[in-house]
Amino acid sequence: MISRLITLLALSATIPTLASAQCRINVPGVACMTVPVATPPNATERSCRIGVPGTACKAVARTPRPAPVDVGEFLERGEYSMMMNARYYGLPDVRDGWVYMQIEDDIYRVDYRSHEVLERVTDQANRNW
Template sequence: MFKRLIIATCLVAALPAIATAQCRIAVAGTACVAIPQPLTPKPGPVEIGQTLERGQYSMLMNARYYGLPTVSDGWVYMRIEDEIYRVDWLSHKVLERVTHMASRNW
């Protein structure tokens, strides 16, 4: 038993470092593929500080379902295309882009 443990330890130490590198699943005979990411983020459909036209976009009603903090202090979440923005309710001014804060079910 002890002899098998020593042999297994020696085999693990002898593996190349690349096998345990950046792959999530390192299986013998496979290679990792890196998906290139754009250097500049894609611009959103609206800009921060822009005033939205009333009735143009829909309000996101169930923020907790999407993992977002609850609405407070006079602002709401608005869905604009496939993005979520925090918008002042009275002036309809865009305050912040919060899509990155939403959970996976968005």
């Protein structure tokens, strides 16, 4: 009985009130108040990246950030995450003794035995990355 009452109270808190529903459908005679919503700082930039129609976008020159590791460098074991589902990210399957490792925001092809960095492959990944 008490659990049903708690569930009913929780559901009633999530159901919009009649007044707020009337404001959304613009019923005459109802006094509504508009509350401005703060726009996140990068909302326009994100809208430009994902191609939202009607968004005024401008080209922003970005300075390339330095790579966290260089090709040919040897990685410390257990320091970075190995990526297990390369196909999900649009990368070729792992083969010939190398694996993909995530280092900061980049993906690298790394020799599994020696942990030598073979190639930076972040630009080959799809939008899931």
